[in-house]
Amino acid sequence: MSDEQVIGIVAAVIRDVQGRVLMVRKRGATVWQQPGGKRDADDLNDLHTIARELHEELGCTMHEKGARWIGRFSAPAANEPGHVVEAEVYEVKADGPFEAQAEIEGVCWIDPAALGDMPIARLSREFILPAVAATPVVMHPQD
Numbered sequence: 001m002s003d004e005q006v007i008g009i010v011a012a013v014i015r016d017v018q019g020r021v022l023m024v025r026k027r028g029a030t031v032w033q034q035p036g037g038k039r040d041a042d043d044l045n046d047l048h049t050i051a052r053e054l055h056e057e058l059g060c061t062m063h064e065k066g067a068r069w070i071g072r073f074s075a076p077a078a079n080e081p082g083h084v085v086e087a088e089v090y091e092v093k094a095d096g097p098f099e100a101q102a103e104i105e106g107v108c109w110i111d112p113a114a115l116g117d118m119p120i121a122r123l124s125r126e127f128i129l130p131a132v133a134a135t136p137v138v139m140h141p142q143d
């Protein structure tokens with residue numbers, strides 16, 4: 001049996017027209033990660049959790065349509081030693097502007113196929129961003 005504690009989260013992938021992915025950095029943290037977070041007792045479902053977290057962290061509004069489940073991934077947690085993060089990950093559309101607020105200190109856009117040596121949380125670097133890089137950007141006229 002493992003002593004590792006599991007943090008369950010829901011995480012969002014938001015892409016721009018060039019296919020770049022929105023990343024956030026929490027206050028006091030060095031690594032970039034996906035927007036999102038833990039489920040609240042009042043959340044109706046995982047997309048509701050994402051919509052709430054996006055509004056809290058970035059002040060943006062998630063579209064109800066166009067969400068796509070990317071997968072469930074697990075990795076050592078970025079900011080909590082000895083913890084594992086287990087994430088349900090969705091690509092969603094949202095209206096900007098995207099502005100750092102609440103516990104978020106930084107926002108940036110990265111090319112998922114060219115990460116270089118940027119400090120990125122393992123969940124994103126090893127699982128989420130490779131999955132996204134393998135998928136073409138789909139833009140719908142109504143988006």
Ligand SMILES: Nc1nc2c([nH]c(=O)n2[C@@H]2O[C@H](COP(=O)(O)OP(=O)(O)OP(=O)(O)O)[C@@H](O)[C@H]2O)c(=O)[nH]1
Nearest residue numbers: 011033034035036037038076077078079080085121123
């Ligand atoms: N949101 C998010 N958390 C991640 C990712 N990767 C990763 O390791 N984590 C870890 O999971 C933890 C989730 O905590 P969180 O702070 O985002 O969740 P939250 O907003 O609901 O937390 P709070 O209400 O306690 O402030 C992060 O501190 C981080 O260590 C990721 O891509 N997105």
